[in-house]
Amino acid sequence: MLDRTAVLVAARNRLDAEIARTARRAELIQAPEHDGLGSMRSWLIGHLRLSPAEASRVVRAGRALEHFPRLAAVFAEGAATAAQMDLVAAGVGERERARAAEQDVDLAAFDQTWAALAVSSSHQTLAVAVKAFEAALDPDGTEPDPTEERRLSMATHADGSVTGRFDLDAVGGEKVKAALESIVQAHRPQGDLRTRWQQNADALVQLADNQLAAGDLPVVRKEKPRIVVTMNLDDLVGEGAGPGTASTGFGATISAARARWLACDSVVSRIVMGPDGTPLQLxxxxxxxxxxxxxxxxxxxxxxxxxxxxxxxxxxxxxxxxxxxxxxxxxxxxxxxxxxxxxxxxxxxxxxxxxxxxxxxxxxxxxxxxxxxxxxx
Structure with missing residues (x-):
C-alpha cells in the first residue's frame, strides 16, 4: 500500500505538471478569449470549477516553468509536487526576476538548488531556501513599501460562515488593533465569558456595523452599501426556523429565523416574482x-x-x-x-x-x- 501510494503521488505530480504547462500555453495564445473570459485563471474557475486559490496556483506554476527549467524537469518527472512548484512560483514572481536581472543574480544556480531540495528534502527546507533568494536580492535590507505586504482573504462556506486570514505591516496592524481594542474595552459587560478571540471577532463585526450605519461608506453601483437578504414572504412572516430558506447578497444561505432577526431593524422591500421571474415592468x-x-x-x-x-x-x-x-x-x-x-x-x-x-x-x-x-x- 505504501508503494502504491508513492506511485499514485508521482503520477499526480506528472499530471499537475502537464496541467500547468498546458494552462500556460493556453494563456500565451489568449485561449480564454474564445469563451469570452479575460484570463486563464477566470476560465479555470468558471469552466472547470477550480477554487480561486487553486486556479492561481496552476497559473503561477505554468508561468514559472519557463524560468526554472531544472525544477520544471523534476516536476514533469513526478519527483516534485505542485505545492513545491507553487512555493517557488509565489516567492519568485515577475518582479523578483526583474530585480535579479538588474543585480546579475544567477537564477540558474537557485534553480539547481531548489530542484535538488524538492527531490531530497522537506517542504519546509525548500521554503527556507526560497526565502534566502530574497536576501540575495537585498543583502542590505532596504526598507520595503509596507503596503505591499498587506493581504486579506476571506472564504464563505456552505453554511454561510466566513473564515479568513490577513497579513499586515506593523503600522497597518497597529491601526487595526487600536480600532478593535477600543470596541472591546468599551463593551465588557459583567460576567462576560467570551474568549479574547470571540471579543475580537465581535469587535470586528461591530466596527462594520458602525461604518454601515454611519452612511459615509463609498456608494456601490449607485446604492449605499447594505446587508441584503432575500427570502419568500411566507418564510418572513412565519415562525419556524426555516433552515436554508434565505440568501444573502454575497451568496451565503441562512435560516429564516436569522433573516427575521435581521429584518427587525431593516427596510423590507417587496419584489413580486412570477414563475418565470418576469414582473416589475417599468x-x-x-x-x-x-x-x-x-x-x-x-x-x-x-x-x-x-x-x-x-x-x-x-x-x-x-x-x-x-x-x-x-x-x-x-x-x-x-x-x-x-x-x-x-x-x-x-x-x-x-x-x-x-x-x-x-x-x-x-x-x-x-x-x-x-x-x-x-x-x-
Missing amino acids: GRSHRVVTPALRRAVVARDKTCVFAGCGAPHHWADVHHLIHWALGGETSLTNSALLCEPHRTKVHHGFRVQRDPGGRWRTYRPDGSEILLEPRLV
Missing part, C-alpha cells in the same frame, strides 16, 4: 435602471450571468438585452446582470439569453454556445 418611461429594478435583477440573477463568470452583483451593471435605442424596455425581462468586462463583450458580438426555463445561455460571436459541462474523454 416600460419605456425609464431609460435609467432604478434602484428597485436593480434589486429585482440582483434577486433573480445573483451574479454576472455570462457563462463561466459568476462575478458578484456589486461588480455588475444591469444590462438591457435589447438596447434602449432599439426599442428595448427597462424591465426585468429585458435585463441581465453583467460585470463590466462582459458587458463590453456583449456589446462586441457575444450574446446572453435567458431561456424559458430561467437558465442563462451565452453565445460567441459566431453563434456557438459556451458550455460549462464537464469535458470527459
Whole structure:
C-alpha cells in the first residue's frame, strides 16, 4: 500500500505538471478569449470549477516553468509536487526576476538548488531556501513599501460562515488593533465569558456595523452599501426556523429565523416574482435602471450571468438585452446582470439569453454556445 501510494503521488505530480504547462500555453495564445473570459485563471474557475486559490496556483506554476527549467524537469518527472512548484512560483514572481536581472543574480544556480531540495528534502527546507533568494536580492535590507505586504482573504462556506486570514505591516496592524481594542474595552459587560478571540471577532463585526450605519461608506453601483437578504414572504412572516430558506447578497444561505432577526431593524422591500421571474415592468418611461429594478435583477440573477463568470452583483451593471435605442424596455425581462468586462463583450458580438426555463445561455460571436459541462474523454 505504501508503494502504491508513492506511485499514485508521482503520477499526480506528472499530471499537475502537464496541467500547468498546458494552462500556460493556453494563456500565451489568449485561449480564454474564445469563451469570452479575460484570463486563464477566470476560465479555470468558471469552466472547470477550480477554487480561486487553486486556479492561481496552476497559473503561477505554468508561468514559472519557463524560468526554472531544472525544477520544471523534476516536476514533469513526478519527483516534485505542485505545492513545491507553487512555493517557488509565489516567492519568485515577475518582479523578483526583474530585480535579479538588474543585480546579475544567477537564477540558474537557485534553480539547481531548489530542484535538488524538492527531490531530497522537506517542504519546509525548500521554503527556507526560497526565502534566502530574497536576501540575495537585498543583502542590505532596504526598507520595503509596507503596503505591499498587506493581504486579506476571506472564504464563505456552505453554511454561510466566513473564515479568513490577513497579513499586515506593523503600522497597518497597529491601526487595526487600536480600532478593535477600543470596541472591546468599551463593551465588557459583567460576567462576560467570551474568549479574547470571540471579543475580537465581535469587535470586528461591530466596527462594520458602525461604518454601515454611519452612511459615509463609498456608494456601490449607485446604492449605499447594505446587508441584503432575500427570502419568500411566507418564510418572513412565519415562525419556524426555516433552515436554508434565505440568501444573502454575497451568496451565503441562512435560516429564516436569522433573516427575521435581521429584518427587525431593516427596510423590507417587496419584489413580486412570477414563475418565470418576469414582473416589475417599468416600460419605456425609464431609460435609467432604478434602484428597485436593480434589486429585482440582483434577486433573480445573483451574479454576472455570462457563462463561466459568476462575478458578484456589486461588480455588475444591469444590462438591457435589447438596447434602449432599439426599442428595448427597462424591465426585468429585458435585463441581465453583467460585470463590466462582459458587458463590453456583449456589446462586441457575444450574446446572453435567458431561456424559458430561467437558465442563462451565452453565445460567441459566431453563434456557438459556451458550455460549462464537464469535458470527459
